[in-house]
Amino acid sequence: METFEDVRRLRLVGGNLALDFVNTRTGPPVGPPDDDVLTGYPELVAWAGYAGVLTDAEMARSLRxxxxxxxxxxxxxxxxxxxxxxxxxxxxxxxxxRDPSRSALARLRDDEAEALGHARLDRAGSFVWTWRDDHTADRPLRPVVHAAVQLLTTGTLDRIKGCGGCRFVFIDESKNRSRRWCSMDDCGTAEKARRYVAARRTRASR
Ligand SMILES: [Zn+2]
Known part of the structure:
Protein backbone atom coordinates (compact mmCIF):
# COMPACT_ATOMS: atom_id res chain seq x y z
CA MET A 1 0.00 0.00 0.00
CA GLU A 2 1.22 3.48 -0.87
CA THR A 3 2.14 5.67 2.09
CA PHE A 4 2.09 9.08 0.33
CA GLU A 5 5.09 10.25 2.34
CA ASP A 6 5.58 13.44 0.30
CA VAL A 7 2.02 14.49 1.10
CA ARG A 8 2.43 13.74 4.81
CA ARG A 9 5.71 15.65 5.01
CA LEU A 10 3.96 18.88 3.95
CA ARG A 11 3.39 21.40 6.69
CA LEU A 12 -0.18 22.65 6.98
CA VAL A 13 0.71 26.20 7.96
CA GLY A 14 -1.71 28.26 5.84
CA GLY A 15 -4.33 28.61 8.56
CA ASN A 16 -7.01 27.90 5.95
CA LEU A 17 -7.75 24.86 3.83
CA ALA A 18 -7.62 26.77 0.54
CA LEU A 19 -4.22 28.29 1.39
CA ASP A 20 -2.89 24.86 2.39
CA PHE A 21 -4.07 23.60 -1.00
CA VAL A 22 -2.12 26.39 -2.73
CA ASN A 23 0.86 25.32 -0.59
CA THR A 24 0.98 21.86 -2.15
CA ARG A 25 3.44 23.43 -4.61
CA THR A 26 6.79 24.46 -3.20
CA GLY A 27 9.56 26.73 -4.43
CA PRO A 28 11.03 30.22 -4.04
CA PRO A 29 8.86 33.24 -3.09
CA VAL A 30 8.73 34.51 -6.68
CA GLY A 31 8.82 32.70 -10.00
CA PRO A 32 7.45 29.31 -10.91
CA PRO A 33 7.13 26.50 -8.33
CA ASP A 34 9.86 23.87 -8.36
CA ASP A 35 7.96 20.96 -6.85
CA ASP A 36 4.41 19.67 -6.54
CA VAL A 37 3.24 16.91 -4.22
CA LEU A 38 -0.03 16.49 -6.12
CA THR A 39 1.20 14.23 -8.89
CA GLY A 40 -2.07 12.38 -9.50
CA TYR A 41 -5.55 11.65 -8.19
CA PRO A 42 -4.37 9.27 -5.42
CA GLU A 43 -2.09 12.05 -4.08
CA LEU A 44 -5.01 14.50 -4.18
CA VAL A 45 -7.08 12.04 -2.15
CA ALA A 46 -4.21 11.47 0.29
CA TRP A 47 -3.76 15.22 0.74
CA ALA A 48 -7.49 15.71 1.39
CA GLY A 49 -7.33 13.00 4.06
CA TYR A 50 -4.18 14.51 5.57
CA ALA A 51 -5.80 17.98 5.61
CA GLY A 52 -8.85 16.54 7.36
CA VAL A 53 -11.54 16.94 4.69
CA LEU A 54 -11.95 13.24 3.89
CA THR A 55 -12.54 10.51 6.45
CA ASP A 56 -10.67 7.21 6.07
CA ALA A 57 -13.83 5.67 4.62
CA GLU A 58 -14.19 8.52 2.12
CA MET A 59 -10.53 8.19 1.13
CA ALA A 60 -10.97 4.47 0.56
CA ARG A 61 -14.08 5.12 -1.54
CA SER A 62 -12.29 7.77 -3.65
CA LEU A 63 -9.35 5.43 -4.27
CA ARG A 64 -11.78 2.67 -5.26
CA ARG A 98 -3.30 43.60 -5.47
CA ASP A 99 -6.86 42.81 -6.49
CA PRO A 100 -7.40 39.37 -8.05
CA SER A 101 -8.50 39.35 -11.69
CA ARG A 102 -12.25 39.40 -12.43
CA SER A 103 -11.87 36.26 -14.53
CA ALA A 104 -10.24 34.26 -11.71
CA LEU A 105 -13.05 35.35 -9.36
CA ALA A 106 -15.74 34.43 -11.92
CA ARG A 107 -14.25 30.95 -12.34
CA LEU A 108 -14.08 30.54 -8.58
CA ARG A 109 -17.78 31.50 -8.40
CA ASP A 110 -18.54 28.74 -10.92
CA ASP A 111 -16.51 26.22 -8.87
CA GLU A 112 -18.41 27.24 -5.72
CA ALA A 113 -21.81 26.92 -7.43
CA GLU A 114 -20.80 23.43 -8.57
CA ALA A 115 -19.54 22.52 -5.07
CA LEU A 116 -22.68 23.71 -3.30
CA GLY A 117 -24.78 21.83 -5.85
CA HIS A 118 -23.35 18.64 -4.31
CA ALA A 119 -23.43 19.75 -0.67
CA ARG A 120 -25.98 19.32 2.07
CA LEU A 121 -26.68 21.33 5.21
CA ASP A 122 -25.84 19.49 8.42
CA ARG A 123 -26.28 20.69 11.95
CA ALA A 124 -23.03 21.18 13.87
CA GLY A 125 -24.16 23.81 16.39
CA SER A 126 -25.18 26.08 13.56
CA PHE A 127 -25.65 24.54 10.13
CA VAL A 128 -22.65 23.88 7.92
CA TRP A 129 -22.16 22.65 4.37
CA THR A 130 -20.93 19.06 4.19
CA TRP A 131 -20.31 16.73 1.27
CA ARG A 132 -21.23 13.43 2.95
CA ASP A 133 -23.56 12.41 0.13
CA ASP A 134 -21.15 13.39 -2.62
CA HIS A 135 -19.61 10.24 -4.08
CA THR A 136 -18.26 11.87 -7.23
CA ALA A 137 -14.60 12.16 -8.20
CA ASP A 138 -14.59 15.87 -7.35
CA ARG A 139 -15.42 15.21 -3.68
CA PRO A 140 -11.88 15.97 -2.36
CA LEU A 141 -11.86 19.41 -3.98
CA ARG A 142 -15.27 20.77 -2.98
CA PRO A 143 -14.49 21.78 0.64
CA VAL A 144 -11.33 23.49 -0.60
CA VAL A 145 -13.30 25.67 -3.02
CA HIS A 146 -15.82 26.51 -0.32
CA ALA A 147 -13.05 27.41 2.16
CA ALA A 148 -11.60 29.79 -0.43
CA VAL A 149 -14.91 31.59 -0.93
CA GLN A 150 -15.50 31.77 2.82
CA LEU A 151 -12.07 33.29 3.32
CA LEU A 152 -12.74 35.85 0.57
CA THR A 153 -16.18 36.78 1.91
CA THR A 154 -15.62 36.69 5.68
CA GLY A 155 -11.85 36.69 6.29
CA THR A 156 -9.51 39.55 7.18
CA LEU A 157 -7.85 39.86 3.81
CA ASP A 158 -4.93 42.04 4.85
CA ARG A 159 -3.76 39.20 7.09
CA ILE A 160 -3.10 37.03 4.03
CA LYS A 161 0.65 37.03 3.43
CA GLY A 162 3.36 35.30 1.43
CA CYS A 163 6.34 33.72 3.21
CA GLY A 164 9.62 35.67 2.88
CA GLY A 165 11.56 32.48 2.21
CA CYS A 166 9.30 30.33 0.02
CA ARG A 167 6.12 30.44 -2.05
CA PHE A 168 3.76 29.45 0.79
CA VAL A 169 0.85 31.73 1.63
CA PHE A 170 -0.69 31.94 5.09
CA ILE A 171 -2.99 33.92 7.36
CA ASP A 172 -1.02 36.00 9.84
CA GLU A 173 -2.91 35.52 13.12
CA SER A 174 -0.20 37.17 15.23
CA LYS A 175 -1.31 40.06 17.44
CA ASN A 176 0.91 42.69 15.84
CA ARG A 177 0.76 41.12 12.36
CA SER A 178 4.48 40.49 12.38
CA ARG A 179 4.60 36.93 11.03
CA ARG A 180 7.02 36.71 8.11
CA TRP A 181 7.60 33.01 7.68
CA CYS A 182 5.42 30.05 6.82
CA SER A 183 7.10 28.28 9.71
CA MET A 184 9.92 29.19 12.12
CA ASP A 185 11.22 25.62 11.81
CA ASP A 186 11.76 25.98 8.07
CA CYS A 187 12.08 29.38 6.48
CA GLY A 188 12.47 31.26 9.79
CA THR A 189 15.43 29.10 10.81
CA ALA A 190 16.98 29.29 7.35
CA GLU A 191 16.78 33.08 7.51
CA LYS A 192 18.33 33.19 11.00
CA ALA A 193 21.18 30.95 9.82
CA ARG A 194 21.70 33.15 6.77
CA ARG A 195 21.86 36.29 8.93
CA TYR A 196 24.26 34.59 11.37
CA VAL A 197 26.64 33.64 8.56
CA ALA A 198 26.42 37.15 7.05
CA ALA A 199 27.16 38.76 10.45
CA ARG A 200 30.17 36.50 11.01
CA ARG A 201 31.48 37.35 7.59
CA THR A 202 31.13 41.07 8.37
CA ARG A 203 33.01 40.62 11.66
CA ALA A 204 35.75 38.56 10.01
CA SER A 205 36.36 41.18 7.33
CA ARG A 206 36.82 44.00 9.84
ZN1 LIG B 1 8.36 29.55 3.86
Whole structure:
Protein backbone atom coordinates (compact mmCIF):
# COMPACT_ATOMS: atom_id res chain seq x y z
CA MET A 1 0.00 0.00 0.00
CA GLU A 2 1.22 3.48 -0.87
CA THR A 3 2.14 5.67 2.09
CA PHE A 4 2.09 9.08 0.33
CA GLU A 5 5.09 10.25 2.34
CA ASP A 6 5.58 13.44 0.30
CA VAL A 7 2.02 14.49 1.10
CA ARG A 8 2.43 13.74 4.81
CA ARG A 9 5.71 15.65 5.01
CA LEU A 10 3.96 18.88 3.95
CA ARG A 11 3.39 21.40 6.69
CA LEU A 12 -0.18 22.65 6.98
CA VAL A 13 0.71 26.20 7.96
CA GLY A 14 -1.71 28.26 5.84
CA GLY A 15 -4.33 28.61 8.56
CA ASN A 16 -7.01 27.90 5.95
CA LEU A 17 -7.75 24.86 3.83
CA ALA A 18 -7.62 26.77 0.54
CA LEU A 19 -4.22 28.29 1.39
CA ASP A 20 -2.89 24.86 2.39
CA PHE A 21 -4.07 23.60 -1.00
CA VAL A 22 -2.12 26.39 -2.73
CA ASN A 23 0.86 25.32 -0.59
CA THR A 24 0.98 21.86 -2.15
CA ARG A 25 3.44 23.43 -4.61
CA THR A 26 6.79 24.46 -3.20
CA GLY A 27 9.56 26.73 -4.43
CA PRO A 28 11.03 30.22 -4.04
CA PRO A 29 8.86 33.24 -3.09
CA VAL A 30 8.73 34.51 -6.68
CA GLY A 31 8.82 32.70 -10.00
CA PRO A 32 7.45 29.31 -10.91
CA PRO A 33 7.13 26.50 -8.33
CA ASP A 34 9.86 23.87 -8.36
CA ASP A 35 7.96 20.96 -6.85
CA ASP A 36 4.41 19.67 -6.54
CA VAL A 37 3.24 16.91 -4.22
CA LEU A 38 -0.03 16.49 -6.12
CA THR A 39 1.20 14.23 -8.89
CA GLY A 40 -2.07 12.38 -9.50
CA TYR A 41 -5.55 11.65 -8.19
CA PRO A 42 -4.37 9.27 -5.42
CA GLU A 43 -2.09 12.05 -4.08
CA LEU A 44 -5.01 14.50 -4.18
CA VAL A 45 -7.08 12.04 -2.15
CA ALA A 46 -4.21 11.47 0.29
CA TRP A 47 -3.76 15.22 0.74
CA ALA A 48 -7.49 15.71 1.39
CA GLY A 49 -7.33 13.00 4.06
CA TYR A 50 -4.18 14.51 5.57
CA ALA A 51 -5.80 17.98 5.61
CA GLY A 52 -8.85 16.54 7.36
CA VAL A 53 -11.54 16.94 4.69
CA LEU A 54 -11.95 13.24 3.89
CA THR A 55 -12.54 10.51 6.45
CA ASP A 56 -10.67 7.21 6.07
CA ALA A 57 -13.83 5.67 4.62
CA GLU A 58 -14.19 8.52 2.12
CA MET A 59 -10.53 8.19 1.13
CA ALA A 60 -10.97 4.47 0.56
CA ARG A 61 -14.08 5.12 -1.54
CA SER A 62 -12.29 7.77 -3.65
CA LEU A 63 -9.35 5.43 -4.27
CA ARG A 64 -11.78 2.67 -5.26
CA UNK A 65 -13.38 5.11 -7.69
CA UNK A 66 -9.97 5.67 -9.22
CA UNK A 67 -9.69 1.95 -9.94
CA UNK A 68 -13.27 1.66 -11.23
CA UNK A 69 -13.46 4.84 -13.30
CA UNK A 70 -9.96 6.17 -13.99
CA UNK A 71 -11.19 8.56 -16.70
CA UNK A 72 -13.50 10.34 -14.24
CA UNK A 73 -10.85 10.64 -11.55
CA UNK A 74 -8.21 11.82 -14.03
CA UNK A 75 -10.61 14.53 -15.25
CA UNK A 76 -11.27 15.53 -11.63
CA UNK A 77 -7.53 15.68 -11.00
CA UNK A 78 -7.06 18.02 -14.00
CA UNK A 79 -9.90 20.22 -12.69
CA UNK A 80 -8.27 20.32 -9.27
CA UNK A 81 -5.03 21.58 -10.81
CA UNK A 82 -6.90 24.35 -12.64
CA UNK A 83 -8.68 25.33 -9.46
CA UNK A 84 -5.37 25.43 -7.63
CA UNK A 85 -3.96 27.77 -10.32
CA UNK A 86 -6.94 30.09 -9.75
CA UNK A 87 -6.62 30.01 -5.97
CA UNK A 88 -2.89 30.61 -6.31
CA UNK A 89 -3.57 33.66 -8.49
CA UNK A 90 -6.29 35.05 -6.21
CA UNK A 91 -4.49 34.66 -2.89
CA UNK A 92 -1.02 35.59 -4.17
CA UNK A 93 -2.56 38.81 -5.52
CA UNK A 94 -4.14 39.58 -2.13
CA UNK A 95 -0.88 38.75 -0.32
CA UNK A 96 0.92 41.39 -2.37
CA UNK A 97 -1.81 44.02 -1.99
CA ARG A 98 -3.30 43.60 -5.47
CA ASP A 99 -6.86 42.81 -6.49
CA PRO A 100 -7.40 39.37 -8.05
CA SER A 101 -8.50 39.35 -11.69
CA ARG A 102 -12.25 39.40 -12.43
CA SER A 103 -11.87 36.26 -14.53
CA ALA A 104 -10.24 34.26 -11.71
CA LEU A 105 -13.05 35.35 -9.36
CA ALA A 106 -15.74 34.43 -11.92
CA ARG A 107 -14.25 30.95 -12.34
CA LEU A 108 -14.08 30.54 -8.58
CA ARG A 109 -17.78 31.50 -8.40
CA ASP A 110 -18.54 28.74 -10.92
CA ASP A 111 -16.51 26.22 -8.87
CA GLU A 112 -18.41 27.24 -5.72
CA ALA A 113 -21.81 26.92 -7.43
CA GLU A 114 -20.80 23.43 -8.57
CA ALA A 115 -19.54 22.52 -5.07
CA LEU A 116 -22.68 23.71 -3.30
CA GLY A 117 -24.78 21.83 -5.85
CA HIS A 118 -23.35 18.64 -4.31
CA ALA A 119 -23.43 19.75 -0.67
CA ARG A 120 -25.98 19.32 2.07
CA LEU A 121 -26.68 21.33 5.21
CA ASP A 122 -25.84 19.49 8.42
CA ARG A 123 -26.28 20.69 11.95
CA ALA A 124 -23.03 21.18 13.87
CA GLY A 125 -24.16 23.81 16.39
CA SER A 126 -25.18 26.08 13.56
CA PHE A 127 -25.65 24.54 10.13
CA VAL A 128 -22.65 23.88 7.92
CA TRP A 129 -22.16 22.65 4.37
CA THR A 130 -20.93 19.06 4.19
CA TRP A 131 -20.31 16.73 1.27
CA ARG A 132 -21.23 13.43 2.95
CA ASP A 133 -23.56 12.41 0.13
CA ASP A 134 -21.15 13.39 -2.62
CA HIS A 135 -19.61 10.24 -4.08
CA THR A 136 -18.26 11.87 -7.23
CA ALA A 137 -14.60 12.16 -8.20
CA ASP A 138 -14.59 15.87 -7.35
CA ARG A 139 -15.42 15.21 -3.68
CA PRO A 140 -11.88 15.97 -2.36
CA LEU A 141 -11.86 19.41 -3.98
CA ARG A 142 -15.27 20.77 -2.98
CA PRO A 143 -14.49 21.78 0.64
CA VAL A 144 -11.33 23.49 -0.60
CA VAL A 145 -13.30 25.67 -3.02
CA HIS A 146 -15.82 26.51 -0.32
CA ALA A 147 -13.05 27.41 2.16
CA ALA A 148 -11.60 29.79 -0.43
CA VAL A 149 -14.91 31.59 -0.93
CA GLN A 150 -15.50 31.77 2.82
CA LEU A 151 -12.07 33.29 3.32
CA LEU A 152 -12.74 35.85 0.57
CA THR A 153 -16.18 36.78 1.91
CA THR A 154 -15.62 36.69 5.68
CA GLY A 155 -11.85 36.69 6.29
CA THR A 156 -9.51 39.55 7.18
CA LEU A 157 -7.85 39.86 3.81
CA ASP A 158 -4.93 42.04 4.85
CA ARG A 159 -3.76 39.20 7.09
CA ILE A 160 -3.10 37.03 4.03
CA LYS A 161 0.65 37.03 3.43
CA GLY A 162 3.36 35.30 1.43
CA CYS A 163 6.34 33.72 3.21
CA GLY A 164 9.62 35.67 2.88
CA GLY A 165 11.56 32.48 2.21
CA CYS A 166 9.30 30.33 0.02
CA ARG A 167 6.12 30.44 -2.05
CA PHE A 168 3.76 29.45 0.79
CA VAL A 169 0.85 31.73 1.63
CA PHE A 170 -0.69 31.94 5.09
CA ILE A 171 -2.99 33.92 7.36
CA ASP A 172 -1.02 36.00 9.84
CA GLU A 173 -2.91 35.52 13.12
CA SER A 174 -0.20 37.17 15.23
CA LYS A 175 -1.31 40.06 17.44
CA ASN A 176 0.91 42.69 15.84
CA ARG A 177 0.76 41.12 12.36
CA SER A 178 4.48 40.49 12.38
CA ARG A 179 4.60 36.93 11.03
CA ARG A 180 7.02 36.71 8.11
CA TRP A 181 7.60 33.01 7.68
CA CYS A 182 5.42 30.05 6.82
CA SER A 183 7.10 28.28 9.71
CA MET A 184 9.92 29.19 12.12
CA ASP A 185 11.22 25.62 11.81
CA ASP A 186 11.76 25.98 8.07
CA CYS A 187 12.08 29.38 6.48
CA GLY A 188 12.47 31.26 9.79
CA THR A 189 15.43 29.10 10.81
CA ALA A 190 16.98 29.29 7.35
CA GLU A 191 16.78 33.08 7.51
CA LYS A 192 18.33 33.19 11.00
CA ALA A 193 21.18 30.95 9.82
CA ARG A 194 21.70 33.15 6.77
CA ARG A 195 21.86 36.29 8.93
CA TYR A 196 24.26 34.59 11.37
CA VAL A 197 26.64 33.64 8.56
CA ALA A 198 26.42 37.15 7.05
CA ALA A 199 27.16 38.76 10.45
CA ARG A 200 30.17 36.50 11.01
CA ARG A 201 31.48 37.35 7.59
CA THR A 202 31.13 41.07 8.37
CA ARG A 203 33.01 40.62 11.66
CA ALA A 204 35.75 38.56 10.01
CA SER A 205 36.36 41.18 7.33
CA ARG A 206 36.82 44.00 9.84
ZN1 LIG B 1 8.36 29.55 3.86
Missing amino acids: LQRDDPDATQAAFVRSQRTRDRLDEVFRALATG
